[in-house]
Amino acid sequence: MKVILFGASGMVGQGVLRECLLDSNVESILSIVRKPTGQQHAKLRELAHGNFFDFSAIEAELTGYDTCFFCLGVSSAGMSEQAYHRVTYDITLAAAYVLAANNPAMTFIYVSGTGTDSSETGRSMWARVKGKTENALLRLPFKAAYMFRPGAIQPLHGIRSKTRLYDAIYRVTAPLLPLLKKLFPNSITTTEQVGRAMIRLAEENSGGGRGPSAPILETPDINAL
Helix, strand or coil: CEEEEECCCCHHHHHHHHHHHHCCCCCEEEEEECCCCCCCCCCEEEEECCCCCCCHHHHHHHCCCCEEEECCCCCCCCCCHHHHHHHHHHHHHHHHHHHHHHCCCCEEEEECCCCCCCCCCCCCHHHHHHHHHHHHHHHCCCCEEEEEECCEEECCCCCCCCCHHHHHHHHHHCCCHHHHHHHCCCCEEEHHHHHHHHHHHHHHHCCCCCCCCCCEEEHHHHHHC
16 A cells, blocks of 8 residues: 655654554555655655645656545644635645546545534634535545544654644643543544554555445544544
């Protein structure tokens, strides 16, 4: 399986990249980054691209892949709806349009969030924008597209959030998270479980197979994969 990964430096993306590097069924990973990270592995290739609103200059590099794990995202805290829409919707669809046109057999998995508003009409700004993004992705001609909606995510294996507030929260609650996960298994997942679930779902869709018919996966669905 050949994977394109967006957002490898974020908390979820770090977990997904780790699991891809460990999985023998993942042949190669192309990580699209704004700036090289310097991370090296036999299966990993980083492709630096400065303009995430237009991927036409590297379109030829984005062909021949089975799967895209799209883990790129930001917190909406302090952002206007216009700014959040530009970062969340515009960037995601700029990448997805190019990938769908050049990889018709691709499985596209997008990291959204619990509470996302599929109606696009709710009161929560971030949920409306995420819902609009999900709906647009599901209309594209991928072989399959899945929207991951995790709630609380426990970072494992030394992974940390780039968002200072989230990182501080994770540090304070870290001793409690294993217990909370046992008490509320349908509300909490881990970076490892998210990565493994993405890979398993992509594998189910490889070749002539098909994954789950429901395109939206909440935390219990992610943990069950």
